[in-house]
Amino acid sequence: MRLKHIKNADVIIASSPYLIKEPMLYKGKWKELFNNNNPIEIEIGTGKGKFIIGKSLENPNINYIGIEKYDSPLVNAVKLLENININNLKLICFDALNINEVFDKEIDKIYLNFSDPWPKKRHEKRRLTSKQFLDKYELLFKNDKKIQMKTDNDDLYEYSLISFEENGYEIIKTDTNYIDTITTEYEDKFIKNGKNINYIYVVKK
Numbered sequence: 001m002r003l004k005h006i007k008n009a010d011v012i013i014a015s016s017p018y019l020i021k022e023p024m025l026y027k028g029k030w031k032e033l034f035n036n037n038n039p040i041e042i043e044i045g046t047g048k049g050k051f052i053i054g055k056s057l058e059n060p061n062i063n064y065i066g067i068e069k070y071d072s073p074l075v076n077a078v079k080l081l082e083n084i085n086i087n088n089l090k091l092i093c094f095d096a097l098n099i100n101e102v103f104d105k106e107i108d109k110i111y112l113n114f115s116d117p118w119p120k121k122r123h124e125k126r127r128l129t130s131k132q133f134l135d136k137y138e139l140l141f142k143n144d145k146k147i148q149m150k151t152d153n154d155d156l157y158e159y160s161l162i163s164f165e166e167n168g169y170e171i172i173k174t175d176t177n178y179i180d181t182i183t184t185e186y187e188d189k190f191i192k193n194g195k196n197i198n199y200i201y202v203v204k205k
């Protein structure tokens with residue numbers, strides 16, 4: 001995926017009250033930051049933030065954390081949030097490869113929306129539904145492990161179904177023509193171009 005570099009993106013996002021600058025300090029303590037015991041759900045690869053902002057506005061009794069590797073897309077999220085006051089949303093600029101440095105047995109659900117497909121076999125480990133990442137996610141969850149995924153990429157959809165099953169997840173729901181009430185930026189573009197949206201919801205007890 002090509003990313004547009006935004007000048008001073010790091011400075012712009014650092015000034016936002018939604019942006020947690022040193023997320024590792026909150027490992028195991030995110031409920032203290034939110035100041036409640038509500039469930040915590042995270043989106044990995046949050047991009048410009050449309051989905052996670054929509055979720056947090058719709059569900060005030062769930063806490064949300066959007067995780068994005070690069071600062072440039074987060075500038076858009078920060079701008080969208082400029083005139084909104086939401087208590088149940090935080091953003092972090094962090095590579096999910098090191099996600100176990102940030103969370104410990106405190107997450108209720110993970111969202112993976114339009115993750116980079118990494119189609120080459122030699123890049124399989126980079127896919128956010130590869131065994132390498134699923135093993136990391138295991139340690140984040142508080143109780144049941146719930147993962148919801150949406151993708152335009154049919155190969156990543158098929159690959160992920162197999163990977164979830166091989167790693168002990170029960171497939172609760174799949175849909176290859178999924179219509180969501182809260183969409184992402186990429187999803188909007190794919191829908192506009194007539195591309196079907198694939199959906200997977202899995203749980204591991």
Ligand SMILES: C[S@@+](CC[C@H](N)C(=O)[O-])C[C@H]1O[C@@H](n2cnc3c(N)ncnc32)[C@H](O)[C@@H]1O
Nearest residue numbers: 045046047068069095096097113114184185186
């Ligand atoms: C194709 S974009 C989708 C963005 C958004 N979820 C959407 O649907 O509009 C994938 C996003 O995931 C981010 N990403 C990829 N690998 C990541 C990782 N290891 N940790 C955090 N973010 C990651 C990318 O920087 C990019 O913003």
